[in-house]
Each structure stands twice: as structure tokens, then as C-alpha cells.
Amino acid sequence: EAQVTQNPRYLITVTGKKLTVTCSQNMNHEYMSWYRQDPGLGLRQIYYSMNVEATDKGDVPEGYKVSRKEKRNFPLILESPSPNQTSLYFCASSPVDRGYTEAFFGQGTRLTVV
């Protein structure tokens, strides 16, 4: 089954403790992206990647890192999480070879930083 898988689905952590949220897709998509969703703000793009070893900042990259060493994986790293990073996070992937980029979303990771 074609899917985007995020782990964990739920995470409660303390301020300053490094964490990684994993994202994996099995559709051989070139493009992957991370979003955060906050009430009243919709989804905002954090980072995106056009292919392996090609990443770029979205609209809200501060406090986050990403890497793209393999095509299927795009982990989101919070080196020193803070309470304002409490949010619902979505990973998405899409193909770029069909002339459009309809994004397929993972199930989301609800992160709470206390």
C-alpha cells in the first residue's frame, strides 16, 4: 500500500531534549516536506526536499533541522525543543515527474513540549 509513515504518532517531551520525528514514503517520490499545523494558522511549511541531499527552508524553519540521505526518508530533528514547538506535524511526499505535485500526507505527529 502506498503510504507516508510518520513515527511517533504522539510524543511528550521536555524542553531542550533533542528529538527526531521520522518520515518514510514507499512511493519513490522525489519531493518531501514537513508542515506544522496550529489552530487558526493552517499548515505552515517547515522544510522541503526536492531530492536526496537537496533540502531548503520553508516558511518557519527556525528551531528545526532535516536531512535527506535516502530518497524514502526525511527525518525532522528538533535539537533543543521549546514549548512553542508544541504542534501537530505532518510529513508529505509527492512525485515531480508528472508535471504537478499532489502531496500525500502522513498521519501526523502530535508533539507536546513541556
Next chain:
Amino acid sequence: ELKVEQNPLFLSMQEGKNYTIYCNYSTTSDRLYWYRQDPGKSLESLFVLLSNGAVKQEGRLMASLDTKARLSTLHITAAVHDLSATYFCAVGGSEKLVFGKGTKLTVNP
């Protein structure tokens, strides 16, 4: 900078009625998407609109795109309770995707 505005943000309607959600965007863009999100769930792709005048329909939902006016509409026909969800439009090219804030639709019996 690309900005996307949806309205209304909240919509409560009765079953059987028609209504339209609007999505305005600020700069020329390649494509426009509509997504649906149920509470606590991920986003589900509804429509991809690629060119001026594009119209797509699926069941009681119809989406259209006017690139000259930088406007897309999502029209709901004869609403049913199952359509209750939050609907997002998103605009972008091959790299960045900018979402509207979403329209929370509640369909009442």
C-alpha cells in the same frame, strides 16, 4: 510573498443546502489544491487544478479555478452530514506549498 486567504473560516449549514468556499491567492501560481481533513486525521487530497477555467467534480463537491482573478471556489451541492470536515486550499509550484487557514464546515441535520 505568496498569501492564501480562505473564507469563510467557519461554515454551519443545513443538510440539503448549497454553499461555496472561496480561496484567494496573491501571486501567480502553477497549481491549486483542495484538501479535506477530518478531526484528528491527516489531509486527504480532493482536487488538483492546473489551468485557468479548470473545473473538477466529485460527488457533491465541485472545484473551479480562475487564474486571472486568482480565485478558486469549492462548491457544495445539497450538503450531507458526511461532508462535515475542515477544507483547505493550497497554492504553489513545484517547491513551496502555501495553505489557507482552512474552512471548518459543519453540516447540521
